[in-house]
Amino acid sequence: MATTQIQIFDTTLRDGEQVPGCKLDTDQKVIIARQLDSLGVDVIEAGFPISSPGDFNSVAKVSEIVEQATVCGLTRAVKKDIEVAAEALQKAKKPRIHTGIGTSDSHIKHKFNSTREAILERAFEAVRYAKSFVEDVEFYAEDAGRTDNEYLARVCEVAIKAGATVLNIPDTTGYCLPSEYGAKIKYLVEHVKGIDKAILSCHCHNDLGLATANSIEGVINGARQIECTLNGIGERAGNTALEEVVMILKQHPYLALDTNIQTKELYKTSQLVSKHMGIYTQPNKAIVGSNAFAHSSGIHQDGMIKNRETYEIIDPKEVGVTDSAIVLTARSGRAALAYRARKLGYELTKLQLDVVYQNFLAYADRKKEIEDTDIHQIIETSNVYQQIISA
Template sequence: MMEQVRIFDTTLRDGEQAPGFSMNEDAKLRVARALAALKVDVIEAGFAAASPGDARAIARIAEQVEGPVICSLARTTEADIRAAGAALANAPRKRIHVFLGTSPIHREAKLGLTPAEVLEKIRTSVALAREYADDVEFSAEDAIRTERDFLVEALSVAAASGAMTLNVPDTVGYTTPDEIYELFRHLVAHVDRPREAVFSAHCHDDLGMAVANSLAAVRGGARQVECAVNGIGERAGNCALEDVVMALKTRADVFGVSTGIDTTRLLAASRTLAQATNSPPPRNKSIVGANAFAHESGIHQHGILKNRETYEIMKPEDIGLATHGIVLGKHSGRHALVARAKALGFALEGEALDRAFAAFKEVADEVGIVDTARLMAILAGSGREGRQSFWSLKKIDIRSPASAKAWPVARVELEHGERGLVTDLASAPGALDAAFAAVSQIMGVPARVDKIELQYIAADAEEPASDGQGANVLIEITLEVEGELFSGRARARDILPCCLAAYIDAAANAEAVSRFRQTPSERAEAA
């Protein structure tokens, strides 16, 4: 049986304290529940002494979240340790995580302590923490830049005082895999500790090596990895939980260890965090990014359709992703189009395939990714000559109310290949909502906005535009129509028209799917 590596999750402490990732108490509780479902070994729920809100969040998690050990960070001060003990009082399983800088620069510039004073602080603080929790962890902050002999002595003192987890943080993300491997080998050989004491690695990503360094530490003898969902954390972030877990699972032949993580909950945990922080991971983020199991290249798609193992080393189902993995775009070939069409109930061959493929390529050049709804719109028209008519935005006018209590009015003008120009008015509490309502009235597609993502793409500073900005806006929108979700996207110079164009795109997809599902008589009646 393989040795198990503990997964210590610090999303709610190191991750949450990073700029842009702050969470309120309710959000922290939701994320903690997702982490418990993921079966992490330890949840570092916060830093109790940092603020009353942090202490309350830790206490709520301690009371309401079952399964993992619940942990609070504390400096080597009596006030911090007592605050951590109070916040964790109701946790069935609890840990106090005490830390102190040990490197020369921390001792001299930050703490103003001699090496002997540092060792005494470690001794007394760990002993005090043991009064509140049987499970105590000690971190030698900036361990990587600490003299090896002094680091060995500091960790030995912590172990003698009752710390059963000895954490070796690369606080500034400075180390390399070879270096940290050798360091852990040295510590395993020289630190005086009880047999059951566990060495832990906590790596930051300043040089982009947090996951590689954590894995090297495991090879060197670490049996706990401190990490965060989506890799969030101070500065460039922490070791990404999903990355290190799937690396240990996928390459168990190399590392020879396992974790207790339910990997099918990885995607759910990532999405819960993204919702709580309004910060989704980048599309190309490993494991949980939108492109992690997506294939657009025609050559890759052909291989995947034959055998997934040609281009996938993990199964998407292993992380909780139910997907076919084929993304249709301008690089896709006929094999992928035929396979997706078949899954949607269309048998493409001969001239119908030629027309559908030509129409597909034309749309893909315009919008990039051709989602299911957009593809169905193309396929629904593949049996006849000519391309299907679409709606497009011609003009939008917003009339601001004179009274603070009145609603703005939007006048929208759309053009359709068969119906020509159509104009309508709508009023709503917000200008954008009013414009959306007018579009829905014209198209006959009642919709609710589920999500809008906006990217402001600045122009090159060395090539100034005539208008002084020259930037573009990219909008991706998701609409809910009769219980189903439909996506749309658009790129434009101005935000408001771009939002409307994306809304029209998504509503047109919903309209196409609805028309496809109609019987021939219903279609004739609608026409």
Template sequence: MEKMRRIKILDTTLRDGEQTPGCKLNTCEKVKIAKQLKALGVDIIEAGFPISSPGDFRSVEEVCKAVGNGPVVACLSRAVKKDIEVAAASLRYAEYPRIKTGIGTSPHHIKYKFNSNSEQIIERAVEAVKYAKSFVEEVQFYAEDAGRTDNDMLAQVCEAAIKAGATALSIPDTTGYCLPDDYGKKIRFLNENVNGIENVVISTHCHDDLGLATANSLAGLMNGASQVDCTINGIGERAGNAALCEIVMIIKQYKHLNLYTNINTKLLCSTSDMVSEYMGMPVQANKAIVGANAFAHSSGIHQDGIIKHRKTYEIIAPEDVGAEQSSIILTARSGRAALAYRCQKLGHHLTKDRLNTIYPLFLKKADLKKEIIDNDLMDLINGSNGNIERN
């Protein structure tokens, strides 16, 4: 049997996630989220971009103090000496510090962002990794816009970064450009063509511009990556990053992948709620795993199935992710089984004749409302339905 392979989780909610427009966090909020991420079991917390502001520098410092002898604390820098110096200073209280440094490697970045060439970009990457390595043991090199970088160029810069001392490599699909098969092949190409690649961690870092961040991350893992850069609720630049909850639960669900994480999945919903509250960023109701409707059923066919056996329409148990329970939502699409079930929950066991009497009245009221709540049901049960009004 193939040996189980542990996947490390780098959570970048406090850095890439905070780059979501309107999602600014203060230091106190960052520290509280960092403590929750430690409890959740993430391996690396990317705490910020300290050169960006004095406030972010202080936040990285305080996160380092708060998590103590726990996860690795990382922070971002560009391939600029001053950035790296400030990053190293912000990490001075970290038990396990890591500097993430890197540079754009795609033709778009090389030509339009840096007005440079491939050789100069590789030189700058090497200088940055070596300089970061002079401050900390763990250096994660990122090849920005790797998704649109030619694989040969990407292999060259990654090999140079490894020789310079990088201990981890981020392969960002910065613009969410890749298809899963292409991204997977990119990771496989690096595994097969970069000298020394077996001595470092390969991390996926996928954005969701085309809704493929989770699929691309998974494709990367299946082709040899052993770390995922992700965020709570999938927040991040533009359309966001790969969602931590999705990656973790896919790994947990599909045992045949022979992958596992150290995440305590029972804390997923509470962590999602905390980040949503502090960032003022509501989670869409239909968000996988942590959305309000993730375990809600309103179609009569689905409700009948879920009442008979949960696994007819749920592949994840709500309690496994810290959700309260499955819910039967009564709407005009609900059937008799759901109506009887909800009435029973209220302590009323309806006979077949009584159910047949109430059901048409229920449908009439349901056509006027988005959802029938318990008070509405009690009115129907008690016969207080002479005048059904729009609420």
């Protein structure tokens, strides 16, 4: 599909919720769904309706309140699953049924005790049946990452013939290298008959830390939807992180790939998900971690004070963070101390700064981080304090 627009398919409420201990109730799902709609995601996968009455109710409620995004319900390639999903999605302005089946030899043999031909038949029937309820049907080829490309192309062709509008190519186990995953998408673009009638979608897991890289390689090679979660949460090691792929595409305009995401809402949405999921976001998490725009090394701080772009490729305001942080530690230099002191109303001469800095180091060696209250005390206990306040 010849377009530069990348659809963002958020599965925080479905795949993201599969983290042990992170069950969301319906009210929480509705709160997060409203924010996802404001964020600008194109698709919200609200849940797996047949899995429980609670999940059915959540999908139904989310379908009612979402104004802009497509609302999606997951199913297996089972008629009852599809019927229940269609019922849950009845009030959605733009409903989508997401159905599919495993396609790797491992899944076919060990999970289904079946054959390749039988799986092709089940894929066709599932999509065709889903199509009888909604126009927008996404098909997933589970474990596509370990499915050989020739057979995967046959599966995709069958799904398109049955009416699939989106083809999800999951790296379910997070096994692929970026070059391998990109080549798989490229192969499908070049070899699947009727591929112009459907959107290829990336759904990558992070078992080897490659989910984001794989998704980017996927869209570079022709996929036009990325399936992801806020903060990269999800089964096992998690999913592709929404905030990462969105900002990668934004920061690399030469890729000529765009999203509809309102990036200034990213930090707010990340915090909301973290709060309701009860999952602490690691401080060094890209884009939304507490240290993503914090600087404690003296060399980095000096560069930042002179020009932010010296050590930051993203303006924190672009993702909804108020400002960069200059964190004072024993690794900080004079420039950072003078900068923070100035913000507190102290204008230090070079000689005064030299004296105060020695006192600062003595404090910093005893504390992990120097706060504003400490700076007042450091200056007030320095020999040059009377000179500073009388200046």
